Every structure is written in structure tokens, then in C-alpha cells.
Amino acid sequence: MKLYYPWLMAILAALTLLVSNGMAITGLSVFDEALLGEFGWSRGELKFNGLITMVVTGLLAPFAGILLDRYGVRICMMVGWLFLAIAYWLYGNINGLTDMYLIHIMFSVVLVFCGLNPAVILVSTWFVARRGTAIGIALVGTSLGGAVFPQISTRLIESMGWRDAFQTEVIVPIVLLFIAFFIVRNKPADVAMSAYGGDNAVQADGSAAVLTGVAYKDAIKTSSFWSLALIAMFTFYSVLGVSAHLFLYMRDLAFTPAVAANAISTFFLCALVGKFIFGLSADYIDQRKVFYGNIFVMLVGAVMLAAMQTPLVWFSVVLFGLGWGASIP
Structure with a gap:
């Protein structure tokens, strides 16, 4: 143990x-x-x-x-x-x-x-x-x-x-x-x-390889740092907004409470899948291209959700969830 x-x-x-x-x-x-x-x-x-x-x-x-x-x-x-x-x-x-x-x-x-x-x-x-x-x-x-x-x-x-x-x-x-x-x-x-x-495990010895990067004072002078910070801020803002309102949104479209709850669960399960799929892709494909791809997928899902059309709801939930989950890795 x-x-x-x-x-x-x-x-x-x-x-x-x-x-x-x-x-x-x-x-x-x-x-x-x-x-x-x-x-x-x-x-x-x-x-x-x-x-x-x-x-x-x-x-x-x-x-x-x-x-x-x-x-x-x-x-x-x-x-x-x-x-x-x-x-x-x-x-x-x-x-x-x-x-x-x-x-x-x-x-x-x-x-x-x-x-x-x-x-x-x-x-x-x-x-x-x-x-x-x-x-x-x-x-x-x-x-x-x-x-x-x-x-x-x-x-x-x-x-x-x-x-x-x-x-x-x-x-x-x-x-x-x-x-x-x-x-x-x-x-x-x-x-x-x-x-x-x-x-x-663990901290038994200090021989483990440690990733290195630039110093914080140098990082904050780069456009990449602030671009990533803004992307993180806006994606988390939109995700929290969608997750907070998705249940009532689904109810407005006449879905039952159980189905509306399923939509929330689907959203977060797709986010989980997105973390693995896009994270794995980033090991084999240029990371910036993968990043552009997952942001685009999230955008398409957001646009479809904003259309407030019943046939598009499940597609939008899946795409939005995949794109958001992917942005984390």
C-alpha cells in the first residue's frame, strides 16, 4: 500500500x-x-x-x-x-x-x-x-x-x-x-x-528530468504570454457561462430536465475526450496548428449554440466541449 x-x-x-x-x-x-x-x-x-x-x-x-x-x-x-x-x-x-x-x-x-x-x-x-x-x-x-x-x-x-x-x-x-x-x-x-x-514516485531522488523555460520576468515581456493569458481568460469565461446556463437553455427548447442534465454531462465528457485527443495530437503535429484547430472547433460549437436551433444543440454541445477540453493541454 x-x-x-x-x-x-x-x-x-x-x-x-x-x-x-x-x-x-x-x-x-x-x-x-x-x-x-x-x-x-x-x-x-x-x-x-x-x-x-x-x-x-x-x-x-x-x-x-x-x-x-x-x-x-x-x-x-x-x-x-x-x-x-x-x-x-x-x-x-x-x-x-x-x-x-x-x-x-x-x-x-x-x-x-x-x-x-x-x-x-x-x-x-x-x-x-x-x-x-x-x-x-x-x-x-x-x-x-x-x-x-x-x-x-x-x-x-x-x-x-x-x-x-x-x-x-x-x-x-x-x-x-x-x-x-x-x-x-x-x-x-x-x-x-x-x-x-x-x-x-516521487521525491525519492532528484534525478528526474525537469522541464525548463524562460524566467517569469522575461515571459511577461512576450506577446505569446499575454496572448495565451487572454485566450485562457476568454475560454474559461465562455465555458463557465455556457455550463451555468445550459440547463435552462435546454429547458427553454422544451427538453426534459433529465435530457438537459444529460447535455451538461455530455459537454464535460467531451471536454475530457478533447484533452486526450488534442493532447495526443500535439505530440505529433505542430502544437500551434493543433491549438488553432481546437479553438476553431470551440468557436463552431459556440456559434451553433447561439443559433438556438433544437436540431443543432447536441452538435454544438459536443463541439464546444471538445474544443474547450482540448485547449487545456
Whole structure:
């Protein structure tokens, strides 16, 4: 067991991203119709919650980084899962917009303590020689969260109503809290290991090849750096917008809630496939050409989605998901 502990950390990092992204961002949209029906809010009022989550997450990120360095990923993850459990319990008892907005501030705490940054830190601490592979395993969780939780939540809403659905899902972060306490360890030194697994792991020796690049101060002087930064910003903006509104969009086109949830899952599964297909292609074809190709595929999907034509929906979801997933590798 100890021999494979590093890979266990990579898998737990993937599970962490699956749950944090799925429950705090991508899985929430299936609740939208029920919330709008009960409270009579406008869509703008409802969707303001996503802006709150992202802005507060950005503001908290530097401070969370300090805490991650000081106390370690394990303790911070436990705090994040506790916040998520409380937030979902409270979500099932909201009575107005203010209640919902405050809960989305709590989701920001979840994302900075159980999101991408701590997951990558955890994996990077445990791996050197195969760090890229391990981080790739972890990042699978970001797509799977968007595929899994819309399905779970839709079925719970249909069987018990949206309030009980929120409170039933509390069990997920509680389980993750115990996993963090009993299994997650910040670094190899925290586990008594007679061997780190040879080539499989980790920081046993410093002989692993390390990719090199230009210094940060030199990178920010290049047009390529800022071009990639802008592309990342705009693609993530569009992806978050589409994933947040796709469920209601599908309902507007008279699809059933189950089918609308399937569209969200299809979107994120295609993103997962895109990561592998275009990532593999980049090893054999000029990377810039591959990059142009996946951005073009994403653009075609976006245009088709904007047409709001029922026959085009599934094509647009597939293409948009493939293109976005591909942009990451």
C-alpha cells in the first residue's frame, strides 16, 4: 500500500476536484429551474451567484495560498469540506436572495481550499519523475465533476424535491472530510515509507528530468504570454457561462430536465475526450496548428449554440466541449 501512496494522492486529488467543481460550480445549474419557480427571481438575480463565487474566490486565493503553505493541504481540505457540507445544508433552507448569495461566498472558501490550487500542490509535492502524468490524472476530476453531479442532483430533485436534494448531498463532503483526515498526507515525509516506489514516485531522488523555460520576468515581456493569458481568460469565461446556463437553455427548447442534465454531462465528457485527443495530437503535429484547430472547433460549437436551433444543440454541445477540453493541454 505504501508503495503506491503517491498514486493514491493523485487519485484523491482527482476526487477532490470532481466534488469541489461539481458541487460548487458545474452541478448547481440543475437546481436553477426549481429556484426560479419557487422564488420568482429573474435569471439575472439568480445567476449573480456565480459572479459572487468567482470574484470572492479570486480575492481569497492569495490568502488561501498562505494558509496552504503554513498548515498544509490536508488541514485546509478538511476546512473546505466542512464549509461545503454546511453550505449545502443551508442551501436547502434558503428563504431569499441574500441567503443564497452568502452561501456562494462559502463556496469560494471551498474552491480555494479544495480546488485546483491545493490539488496541484498536493500532487506536485508527491511527484517529480512522473509529475505531469499525476497532474493529468488529478485534472480529470474537473471534467468528471461536471458530468457526474448534474445526473445525481437531477435524480434527487425529481425524487424528493430541491431542498431535500441539497441536504442529501451533504453526505458527499462529509465523506471527503474523513478521507482527508485519515488518508491524505501533505508530503512523503508524513508517511513512514521504506521505499517510494522507485520510478513510480516521487521525491525519492532528484534525478528526474525537469522541464525548463524562460524566467517569469522575461515571459511577461512576450506577446505569446499575454496572448495565451487572454485566450485562457476568454475560454474559461465562455465555458463557465455556457455550463451555468445550459440547463435552462435546454429547458427553454422544451427538453426534459433529465435530457438537459444529460447535455451538461455530455459537454464535460467531451471536454475530457478533447484533452486526450488534442493532447495526443500535439505530440505529433505542430502544437500551434493543433491549438488553432481546437479553438476553431470551440468557436463552431459556440456559434451553433447561439443559433438556438433544437436540431443543432447536441452538435454544438459536443463541439464546444471538445474544443474547450482540448485547449487545456
